Amino acid sequence: MKPAPFDYRRPTTVAAALTDLSSVAGARVLAGGQSLVPLLSLRLASPPVLVDINRVAGLDLLTTTDSRVHIGATVRQATVLASPVAARHLPLVVAALTRVSHPQVRARGTVVGNLCHHDPASEMPAVAVALDAEFTVLGPDGTASTVAAADFFGDQFEVAVPVGGLVTEVSFPVAPPGSGAGFFEVARKARDYALLSAAAQLTVTDGRISAAAVAVTGLGHRPLRMDTVEDALRGAAITADALRAAARLATGDAVPHVNRRSTAAYRTRVLPVAVHRALRAAAAQLEEDR
């Protein structure tokens, strides 16, 4: 058998899941398992306990409240992609999720698990940071806290979840009317690991950009918000020149060893190009909806 032995727990309540997660040091959550199971089979990880949360009641809900869409910890990526709620309210999430692996993997993979895994090549952390997503994090004693995406992602494969804790949902703000979203990733081939990803959402009011949300992953160990690009876009008319000029302002410190497929110099060079293409895709979606 490929994975090392582990104890398997299958709680049906959040409280029982927290008890199981605290029972042994190194216990891991098993949600979709589409990143975790390969790590186990390759023996890159060998946790003593796996806590399967797939049958925990109440974690499989996709709900809309207070102008946010809440995605529970066991909601599949495919479920979000097929959901009319996401299609209407979360255009940037939909744009990014179509780039996440294949339909057969998205059928099991979860949005929350993908974010918690925090692979530096991953698409969704850029979306979470761009849109100010919020994570509901339970401590081992069940105390809930809300963690902003800006504070959630640490170095690669690290997130702000305490030992024995559990993320029960992520929420994204509903895109305001007049919003368009674009996602662009640089990869050697379609569906391969991205070298650099850019996420952009533009909101246009009375012909001018009233809100801009832009972030990238792949540059360093954590997703990076493109503040200078956003500042340049806010208040501008939505023209090809404005998008190009704003994208040129995209800068950030590229970390050399985020992946072995590209150099820091290459990623720095394609950064403004990727941001520009994400912005153009967002503008094109706005044009389509008009």
Added chain:
Amino acid sequence: MTQTTPRQPAPALHVVQVTVNGEPRDAAVPARTLLSDFLRDTLGLTGTHVGCGHGTCGACTVLLDGVAVRSCLLFAVQTDGCSITTIEGISPDGTLTPVQQAFQDNHGMQCGFCTPGFVCSLTALLAEDPAPTDQRLTETLDGHLCRCTGYQNIVKAARQAAGREALS
């Protein structure tokens, strides 16, 4: 030199009760048994092929409650109570399904190792969406690797199964 590993206590066994190809099956296996190994080694259903064993190639794709999934990325114990269809059960009456017929008509295979995965994925897609767009067909085929054909005949087969003229 022979490497020895320390003897470990026998792992706890978990009873897995599933419906496979319409028949109830159960077995007690360690938690670390992958669904792909459970189907092949425990139940003897060797039509499910294991290529890469870590979710890249798609050869091990089966239907879990009607949805195409990679059986090497699931533990058998997780599927307790679920319904599984493997390539052996894809045709309930034993005659070729439209997807299988399309693969035969278009010679959508050479060595055949990847074929069970392709057939399972397309079967699930067409059950959900009998007239998928070319983009959806491509996305579904994209989840599978074939090292022989160059994919052209597989795309032709998929288009025929979806009720469309094959691209010449």
